Amino acid sequence: MAEHVKIFQGIRAYGDEVIHGCFSKVGVGRLKGLVSTTTTFIFFFFLLLIAALLNWMDIRGTSIGQSIFNSRTSKTYHERIEFPLNCSNSVNLPQTCPENYPSVFQPQESSARTCPDYFRWIHQDLKQWKSSGITEDMIERGKPSADFRLVIVNGKAYVEKYKKPYQTRDVFTIWGILQLLRLYPGKVPDLDLLFYSGDKTMIMKRDYKGLNATSPPPVFHYCGEKAALDIVFPDWTFWGWAEVNIKPWEETLRAIKKGRERIKWEKREPYAYWKGNPYVAKDRVELLKCNLSDKNDWNVRIYKQDWGKESQQGFKHSKLEDQCSHRYKIYIEGATWSVSEKYILACDSMTLLIKPKYCDFFSRSMVSMQHYWPIRRKNKCRDLKFAVEWGNNHPQEAQAMGKAGSKFIEETLTMRNVYDYMFHLLNEYSKLLKFKPTIPSKAHRACAESVACLQKGLWKDFMVQSMVKSPSHKLPCALPPPFEPQAIQASLDREDKITRQVETLETEYWKKTKP
Ligand SMILES: *[C@@H]1O[C@H](CO)[C@@H](O)[C@H](O)[C@H]1NC(C)=O
Ligand SMILES: *[C@@H]1O[C@H](CO)[C@@H](O)[C@H](O)[C@H]1NC(C)=O
Ligand SMILES: *[C@@H]1O[C@H](CO)[C@@H](O)[C@H](O)[C@H]1NC(C)=O
Secondary structure (H helix, E strand, O other): OHHHHHHHHHHHOOOHHHHHHHHHHHOHHHHHHHOOOHHHHHHHHHHHHHHHHHHHHHHOOOHHHHHHHHHHHHHHHHOOOOOOOOOOOOOOOOOOOOOOOOOOOOOOOOOOOEOOHHHHHHHHHHHHHOOOOEOHHHHHHHHHHOOEEEEEEOOEEEEEEOOOOOOOHHHHHHHHHHHHHHHOOOOOOOEEEEEOOOOOOOOEHHHHOOOOOOOOOOOEEOOEEOOEOOEEOOOHHHHOEHHHOEOOHHHHHHHHHHHHHOOOHHHOEEEEEEEEOHHHOHHHHHHHHHOOOOOOOOOEEEEEOOHHHHHHOOOOOOOHHHOOOEEEEEEOOOOOOOOHHHHHHOOOOEEEEEOOOEEOOOHHHOOEOOOEEEEOOOOHHHHHHHHHHHHHHOHHHHHHHHHHHHHHHHHHOOHHHHHHHHHHHHHHHHHHEOOOOOOOOOOEEEOHHHHHOOOOHHHHHHHHHHOOOOOOOOOOOEOOOOOOHHHHHHHHHHHHHHHHHHHHHHHHHHHHHOO
């Protein structure tokens, strides 16, 4: 009952129109005792009348009544009470966290869809601590590797910052976690975690081997690799990358989908395109050698991205939605994983994926020759040339591969899935804790207001755009079970086999082409 009162107080603050949202949710009986003013009473009476009327139509066996009622109820779900950002404090005072946001999660359904396959990696990433559990001592030892510590107690988040990382990655990551708490209020369990927001993987397996070795600390990070134990978490760009004007993922994907409509695949340049900053990785500098020159045409067109210059010119030449102009798009890692992968795959062009060493949370379930064409690191220019030739000679297959990559991104990388991934990862993680999380003495309460109200410009715009305005009415998807140990090996073997088949095709091609 207390929860309903809280929710209702929230509604009242936002005017009458939102009572629709609550009507189907809280239910008639409970609302009755709370509504007091005459206007709302009349309104309420009117609703009852409509309900009675529809009910009557239904009894009469008219399907119209039913369908009207269905569309009404499904609509009310979308007219849920919204809690916009409330930056009401005067500038000099620290922003307080409003207490009117619902503190419990009340889904309007009892069963959930199953999460996409890549959620299975959650179990894999946490496996290291499965038998030992996670102790307070491990957290202590992980501190030097972390930029911040985030603690959740009773649905509220507390943050202690240790270091100032690059740009505002940490701020947007914390922002993302706060949105998860708003999406599923009261559902994210108490936890205590360390986060590292740099590029390089932090917790290396080799450092925890040998006689005197301690058990590795759990540290959340944006990417993983075979040699590391970092726990993979969605990167900050899903909520926006303000420094380079990349909007939150939902807006960016919408723009790319529109942008790719402008040129049909057949009309696109029949070459492989890459644009980015080459000077962050050796492999990227090597890729420059594949660009068109007086001597060679490897079917590759490379463009340097100078972010400093772009920022001065208002980012006119770095719009992702204008980069679906070529039939083939190259993905190459930066210092480690690259946030560009989702933007590249979304273009509907065939992705030529230079074999990655690192992984983010979603790409581990992609399949070569279905979602992308694999390219070897050591043989880039020749592999790229062959892939483009092949695609131009097999336009239907190449197009289908481009489409499949985009479909994977659009369907499995929705923001809902990003939040559900975070939810399940945090939920499984919290199960491993051997201690009861408490608020560290140096930590500060964090809520949407305490983070966003201080921001300006794009930083603030992106937060307002990506803010979760009301609790979900749906359950998080159902977490699939861990992989069978053989399953991972089998899929690696399958990948190897496919890659070898591509290499064989290529060998044949070069035999015929080069004398
Ligand atoms: C915003 O917050 C202030 C202070 O916390 C509160 O008085 C006010 O009612 C809030 N406004 C809304 C629309 O919730
Ligand atoms: C392990 O610890 C002991 C005692 O502290 C020390 O003497 C020894 O050198 C250590 N061994 C390794 C491999 O670090
Ligand atoms: C690659 O070649 C194209 C076409 O000649 C040229 O416009 C572009 O600037 C080159 N890129 C780099 C990074 O040199």
